[in-house]
Amino acid sequence: MGTGTVQVIIIYIVIMGIIILPQILTNRKKKQKQQAMMDSLQTGDKIITIGGIHGTVVTVSEDTADVRIDKNVKMTIAKTAIANVIK
Numbered sequence: 306m307g308t309g310t311v312q313v314i315i316i317y318i319v320i321m322g323i324i325i326l327p328q329i330l331t332n333r334k335k336k337q338k339q340q341a342m343m344d345s346l347q348t349g350d351k352i353i354t355i356g357g358i359h360g361t362v363v364t365v366s367e368d369t370a371d372v373r374i375d376k377n378v379k380m381t382i383a384k385t386a387i388a389n390v391i392k
Contacts, residue, residue, distance in 0.1 A: 343384040346370060351391040354382060 346352075350362045352372060360372035363379060370387070373379045 339385075342390055343387065346384065346387070346390065352387050353389045353391065354386050355388040356386070 346362060346365050348362055348364060351359070352362060352370075353359050354372075358372075358374060360374040360380075363371040363373050365371075365384075368384060369381050370384055371379055371381050
């Protein structure tokens, strides 16, 4: 293996790092933001699920939340299914 080959490999690794690193950092920030939203979920918060269902949080447990979506309709959803909290 000559020095030219080693240089090409090093350049390739640097370029891949430049391409992949921002994606990793963006995904990490998005995951931290989602976790913070789930941790701050409280009774009375209005939410939208990833499926587009709008509702109001009735109770919150460790992994799930009971959500009222109509007068007599309540459903239990996973906290990870919540896309947005409307404060």
